[in-house]
Amino acid sequence: MNAPDQIKRILIIRLAPLGETVLTTPVIRALRQHFQDAYIAYMVAPTREDLVSANPHLNEVLIYQSSIPKLIYQLVRRKFQMAVVLQPTFRLVLLTFLAGIPFRVGFETNSGGKKLLHVTVTNNTKQHETQRYLDVVRALDIEITDNEPEVYISDSGKTWCDDFLDKYKLNNDKPIIGLNPGAATSYRRWSSDNFAILGDMLYDAYNAHVIITAGPNEDTLAQQVAKQMKHTPFVVDDLSPMQLAALLKRCHLYVSNDTGPMHLSTAVKTPTIALFGGSNPTQWGPPWDKHTVIARQGCKLMKTLSPKEWDAHASVAQDNMNAIKPKMVLDAAEKMKWIPQDISS
Numbered sequence: 001m002n003a004p005d006q007i008k009r010i011l012i013i014r015l016a017p018l019g020e021t022v023l024t025t026p027v028i029r030a031l032r033q034h035f036q037d038a039y040i041a042y043m044v045a046p047t048r049e050d051l052v053s054a055n056p057h058l059n060e061v062l063i064y065q066s067s068i069p070k071l072i073y074q075l076v077r078r079k080f081q082m083a084v085v086l087q088p089t090f091r092l093v094l095l096t097f098l099a100g101i102p103f104r105v106g107f108e109t110n111s112g113g114k115k116l117l118h119v120t121v122t123n124n125t126k127q128h129e130t131q132r133y134l135d136v137v138r139a140l141d142i143e144i145t146d147n148e149p150e151v152y153i154s155d156s157g158k159t160w161c162d163d164f165l166d167k168y169k170l171n172n173d174k175p176i177i178g179l180n181p182g183a184a185t186s187y188r189r190w191s192s193d194n195f196a197i198l199g200d201m202l203y204d205a206y207n208a209h210v211i212i213t214a215g216p217n218e219d220t221l222a223q224q225v226a227k228q229m230k231h232t233p234f235v236v237d238d239l240s241p242m243q244l245a246a247l248l249k250r251c252h253l254y255v256s257n258d259t260g261p262m263h264l265s266t267a268v269k270t271p272t273i274a275l276f277g278g279s280n281p282t283q284w285g286p287p288w289d290k291h292t293v294i295a296r297q298g299c300k301l302m303k304t305l306s307p308k309e310w311d312a313h314a315s316v317a318q319d320n321m322n323a324i325k326p327k328m329v330l331d332a333a334e335k336m337k338w339i340p341q342d343i344s345s
Contacts, residue, residue, distance in 0.1 A: 007082050010038050011075065011101060014086035014133075015045040015064050017184075018241060018260030019284075022051055022267045023129045024086055025149045027137055031084070032057035034142045041078065050241035051264075054152040068095070075099035086133050088123045090115070105136060125306070128287055148288050151267040157246035165250065168234060175208045175339055178248060178265070179233070180256035181225050182218035187310070187317035188278040189257055190324060192221065196228035198255065198326040203231045205330065206339065211236055211251065213244065213261055253338050255329060258284055266291055271338040275324055276302065278310045278317025292332045296320040 010031060014024045021044060031040060041060040042052050049061045065071055076099050083096035085106030096104050097116045105119040114120040121135045130147045138144060153161075165171035181195045199210045210229075214222035214237035222235045236247065244261060248254060249268035256262035256272065258279045265272040266286040274285055276295035280302055285293035295302060299320050301313055310317055 007035055007103075008038055009078065009080045010035060010040045010082045010084065011062075011078075011080040011096070012040065012042040012084045012086065013092050013096070015043075015089075015092070016048065016087070017045075018048065018051065019263035020129065021045070021048045022149050022151060022260070022263040024133050025052070025055065025151065025267065026130050026144070026147050027084070027086065027133050028052070028055060028057045029146065029150065030134065030137045030142055030144055033145070034140075041080070048241070051151055051245070053242065054154040054157070055150075056152065071095065072099050075101065084136060085117075086136060093117060105139060107136065125283060127283070128285075129283055149263065149267040151245050151264060153246045153249055153268070154242055157242040160243050161246035161250055164236075164247065170209050170211075170234070175206050175252040176211060176250060177202050177206065177208045178211045178213055178251040178254040178256075178270075179225065180213045180254065180259065180261045181221055182213075182215050182261075183257040183259040185278065185311070185314075187314040188259070188321070189221075190275050190277075190321050192225045192228060194324070194326050195225045195255075198329050199225065199229045199233055200231055201326055201330045202253075202255075202333065203229075203233075205334075208252075209234065211247070213237070213239075213247070215259075215261065252340065253333060253336070255333075262286075271336055273329055273332055273336075275321065275329070277320030277322075277324070278314070279307060280305070290336075290338075292336055294324055294328060294332060296323040 039059045041062055042058055043062040043064055046063055052061055080101045082103040083101040085092050088107040088109045090109035090112035093116050104117050107123040108120050119139045121139050134144050179195055183189045202208055203210050210233040212222045212225055212233050212235045219237040226233050226235050245264055245268055248265045248270050251270050254265040254270050254272045257275050262274050272291045274293050281293045281295045
């Protein structure tokens with residue numbers, strides 16, 4: 001495995017929501033750096049292809065489909081030599097086995113343990129998610145030089161964003177600040193009141209354009225924040241992942257709950273403030289220099305509970321979120337020094 005010329009065709013598999021898909025991108029980069037001439041494909045869940053479609057380290061993006069015979073045929077005819085399975089799911093390991101992929105590496109699975117894997121990795125969730133995924137690469141004796149996620153913007157995404165900013169006259173010398181009030185569970189959401197107060201504070205402090213982003217079924221929440229603000233923000237919803245990535249890349253600052261768009265923002269290198277109350281900042285918070293994590297201090301559950309276990313402690317999570325005040329977020333923004341020199345405040 002130390003000789004890159006032995007592996008010519010590689011399949012990566014991770015069927016994940018938006019955020020987790022983004023956090024696997026350091027694996028793509030590391031494999032490309034080691035297997036420079038290999039054909040590398042990534043199989044993702046439906047609707048996640050946008051997140052890796054423009055990644056220059058990939059030769060192909062495959063979309064998982066429900067028909068197992070068709071899926072196996074799709075893999076067999078591509079003659080992959082190595083499968084990198086980035087989730088502890090035995091059915092995916094079995095899929096790569098049935099597709100005849102001769103070398104398989106991944107996490108010990110929940111139901112199959114080390115079965116059908118040639119190289120197995122312990123599923124260590126007591127570290128950041130990017131490091132957990134990179135453990136699979138390290139098991140191949142590949143050196144990791146960069147663990148920061150990356151999402152590349154397609155030409156169509158750039159064009160859409162340019163048109164959007166021009167249409168609403170946002171493409172001027174004012175900074176653009178994004179707010180993301182949504183999250184997968186209600187107890188991980190900072191209140192709409194707080195987001196509205198913060199939006200007005202940021203508008204006044206930086207003479208900024210304020211954009212509120214909304215995911216699927218979150219438009220009502222975004223409109224609620226907008227109605228509570230004194231100033232008029234721009235509400236943006238119903239975007240594809242690529243359109244959202246393009247817009248976040250043009251933001252100068254993004255404030256978000258712990259959710260997929262937060263990870264996407266860090267992956268396009270936009271300074272991001274991540275708000276945590278019902279999840280583990282060590283596992284999910286962006287540890288890289290450009291970004292800031294704000295979380296209530298002293299809550300031991302934030303370091304011990306899994307995402308599913310938080311469902312039984314929703315009131316604690318909500319108390320943690322309520323402990324974060326708009327002035328705390330504004331102060332954090334001021335310390336980050338995120339405004340480019342060519343932007344006047």
